[in-house]
Amino acid sequence: MTRRSRSGSRPPWGLLLLGAVGMALLVLPLLGLVIRAPWGTLGRTVTSAGVGGALRLSLVTASIATGVALLFGVPLAWLLARTDFPGRQLLRALVTVPLVLPPVVGGVALLLTFGRAGYIGRWVYAHTGYSLPFTTAAVVVAQVFVAMPFLVVSVEGALRGLDVRYEEAAAGLGASRWYAFRRVTLPMIAPGLAAGAALCWARALGEFGATITFAGNYPGVTRTMPLAVYLAFDSDPAGAVALSLVLLAVSVAVLAALRSRWLPTA
Helix, strand or coil: CCHHHHHCCCCCHHHHHHHHHHHHHHHHHHHHHHHCCCHHHHHHHHCCHHHHHHHHHHHHHHHHHHHHHHHHHHHHHHHHHHCCCCCHHHHHHHHHHHHHCCHHHHHHHHHHHHCCCCCCHHHHHHHHCCCCCCCHHHHHHHHHHHHHHHHHHHHHHHHHCCCHHHHHHHHHCCCCHHHHHHHHHHHHCHHHHHHHHHHHHHHHHCCCHHHHHHCCCCCCCCCCHHHHHHHHHHHCHHHHHHHHHHHHHHHHHHHHHCHHHHCCCC
16 A cells, blocks of 8 residues: 555645644754754863763763652552552542643742752751752752653553453462562563653753752752753853753654654554
8 A cells, every 4th residue: 555545635735834834843943953063062062071060960860860760650650550549540640740740830849848848858857957959869859750750651551551461371370469570561561661761761861940940050969951051051152052962862862762652663
């Protein structure tokens, strides 16, 4: 079957024109970033002290945040997909709220919860003297808050698409539920798990609003790449473009790796 026969008749010129304009609105800004990039000094700019520090901090915190999201997000996705309890639909809705919540609002919520005057942070500070906001750990917490829902949604979808008879067969052969989860369930949902982890990592790497609200903007401590891009436009435009290109390259790489999960192969 040819492509034309699958798609039907030729689309109207009006749709073609509107589609072309829509594509231009999305693609032209990215092309402008690539065209205006200081390619001759890009390597030196990325490895400079300020830019390189923000890059390293972003890579480290995003990786830690992804690990934390895997540790807690996979069991949460399993609960949502495999168990039935009162309030499950409400819990699922609350878990996905950070997907649509403005990041700055998320940062305010984190500050009111874990800040020195927050209802949890106040208790922690009174008993340990430790204050979470405006630390590197706060960057990780902010990234987990905004990025873990991507992992949970992806893994829950993979679990719902998995035939439970495989797990039941493992249990019938004497395997414990934990053993069946590790040796049967996880390998079979590996593609969905990898996709969720990649999306989680990319989202954490690009987090800005919750980070600057909850963790602040301290060089070497909480200044991640998105924050450095924002600040560099006044003092170091080349550095801002260089960091923007790094973030763009990461985003394109993640989308290219996950292309087979969203688009048909034929």
